[in-house]
Amino acid sequence: MKVRNLVFALTTLALAHHSYAANQGDKNLKGDVKLDGSSTVFPIAEAAAEEFQKLYPNVRVTVGLSGTGGGMKKFSNGEIDIANASRKMKPEEARKAQEGNIAYTEMPLAYDGISVVVHPANKWATKLTMAQLKALWQPGSTVKTWKDIDPAWPNEPIKLYGPGADSGTFDFFTEEVMGKARLSRNDYVASEDDNVLVTGVSKDKYALGYFGYAYYVENKRVLNVVPLAKGKDAVAPSDKSIEDGSYPLSRPLLIYVNDKSAQRPEAKAFVSFLLKNAATLSKEVGYIPLKEATYADILKKFK
Structure with a gap:
């Protein structure tokens, strides 16, 4: 939409x-x-x-x-x-x-809570650690397939979608995940229009992207959200977890x-x-x- x-x-x-x-x-x-x-x-x-x-x-x-x-x-x-x-x-x-x-x-x-999303047919990525997210998005990342993240996951290329360099979401995400703002791999589909990202992930079984919580909520019929673990337990974005800050990418x-x-x-x-x-x-x-x-x-x- x-x-x-x-x-x-x-x-x-x-x-x-x-x-x-x-x-x-x-x-x-x-x-x-x-x-x-x-x-x-x-x-x-x-x-x-x-x-x-x-x-x-x-x-x-x-x-x-x-x-x-x-x-x-x-x-x-x-x-x-x-x-x-x-x-x-x-x-x-x-x-x-x-x-x-x-x-x-x-x-x-x-x-808001930046939401990491995948295609609904993705039944394997039921959670990600912040370390895995960093390995995936860091500059020069060697992660090319889902199997590179977890050996039990499919040996299929990951198509990545994310905000462009003028986006505050890009700045916040990279600072929280990488430890320094604007550090990111650049071989992904970038757009300041979150609808472009929603469409891309919703049409590709092996895609992954991130954007604001409202765009996930509006499109949850065609997207799955991935809970994130900063410590032991993985937390999904929700009204409660974003408000109380337990979701790692709250802002x-x-x-x-x-x-x-x-x-x-x-x-x-x-x-x-x-x-x-x-x-x-x-x-x-x-x-x-x-x-x-x-x-x-x-x-x-x-x-």
């Missing part, structure tokens, strides 16, 4: 069961609000944009999809108001923002708001709307919301 179709279907479902935290919008409010960045955060941001514009029809909210790194570049150049991020801002990105006189505020939106999802942009009424109204509804939106699109008190505290500080 394409991202926009996913968002439409889930926000329609959300509206059937929830009322968004805004009774009516200011029909006279005008302007543009620009977001770009993480494909993982995209479903939340796009859903918020669609619902916000129903309340504020004269405000145009655009949400780009260039990966966390791509979004940060635009953010530091003052091209966008909000950067969607699936990792923390890097020191060099913060330095570029400072050089561009961009003051900003970091805000967490939800929790926060964030937005970075340009402080100058936030002074504009239309941008301030959108960020407030996003924070008020982040719990509902993140849950509906497959992520794990923060505590309500946390959202209230962030909103209070923002205002």
Whole structure:
């Protein structure tokens, strides 16, 4: 399912069961609000944009999809108001923002767990250790077949799918698995569009890939998720294991708001709307919301 179709279907479902935290919008409010960045955060941001514009029809909210790194570049150049991020801002990105006189505020939106997935016909990879995952994805890896991971597994080539180099998911995954960000083999199908990765793995019995939890949840009919073991026990991603951090690849999802942009009424109204509804939106699109008190505290500080 394409991202926009996913968002439409889930926000329609959300509206059937929830009322968004805004009774009516200011029909006279005008302007543009620009977001770009993480494909993982995209479903939340796009859903918020669609619902916000129903309340504020004269405000145009655009949400780009260039990966966390791509979004940060635009953010530091003052091209966008909000950067969607699936990792923390890097020191060099913060330095570029400072050089561009961009003051900003970091805000967490939800929790995610990067999910390692295989084809449903894969009945052998019922778990992987973090050491095995590292051996598979490290630069110069000699792992070419499933048998190279475990002698009992098929002697068939592994077709790998993963995020591109501009993705925050790529940065976080490599740092957690390899111990250093951006260390990875490069002989895999890379894309900043997670739907490309979903399609690739779902059509190849011997494929393996990784991406955000929401994309696994939406496509679990055509994918199997692989539990990961950091210690003795393997843990699968779930609402509980991601929230309590027992899943090895749990992480926060964030937005970075340009402080100058936030002074504009239309941008301030959108960020407030996003924070008020982040719990509902993140849950509906497959992520794990923060505590309500946390959202209230962030909103209070923002205002």
